[in-house]
Amino acid sequence: MAGEPQADCLFCKIIAKEIPATVVRESETTLAFRDINPQAPTHVLVIPKVHHPDAASLAAAEPQIAADVLREAGEIAFEEGVAESGYRIVFNTGSGAGQTVFHAHAHVLGGRGLNWPPG
Numbered sequence: 487m488a489g490e491p492q493a494d495c496l497f498c499k500i501i502a503k504e505i506p507a508t509v510v511r512e513s514e515t516t517l518a519f520r521d522i523n524p525q526a527p528t529h530v531l532v533i534p535k536v537h538h539p540d541a542a543s544l545a546a547a548e549p550q551i552a553a554d555v556l557r558e559a560g561e562i563a564f565e566e567g568v569a570e571s572g573y574r575i576v577f578n579t580g581s582g583a584g585q586t587v588f589h590a591h592a593h594v595l596g597g598r599g600l601n602w603p604p605g
């Protein structure tokens with residue numbers, strides 16, 4: 487069923503605490519933890535606790551939880567001290583765009599100059 491945990495999903499395993507992660511924030515519907523391979527001084531992943539393969543699928547199925555992910559991303563930027571200098575919220579969608587984990591997640595990146603357009 488849509489939203490149910492998937493046995494073969496890395497981020498479902500992190501939610502289930504089967505794989506450790508450095509958690510920075512948790513809410514009823516979301517979990518945020520540091521990326522294992524950071525691309526910026528601040529690089530935090532925000533995931534919904536429900537499983538959907540990408541951000542648009544999440545928003546279509548459970549729009550309130552998609553909003554929760556965005557709100558948490560903003561709170562993390564503030565807590566990490568990058569809200570004022572600027573930060574980026576990225577949802578890679580599809581392998582051609584660099585998505586490697588097919589459980590919706592926001593990258594919150596900041597603490598360095600961020601080029602536009604991104605590569």
Ligand code: 5GP
Nearest residue numbers: 507519520521522523578584585586587588
């Ligand atoms: P994507 O490439 O799908 O947009 O992002 C997946 C992200 O998950 C990558 O930035 C990658 O470094 C991160 N990642 C992959 N495996 C792990 C892990 O086991 N723990 C953590 N904290 N991050 C991971």
Ligand code: ZN
Nearest residue numbers: 495498537589
């Ligand atoms: Zn999952």
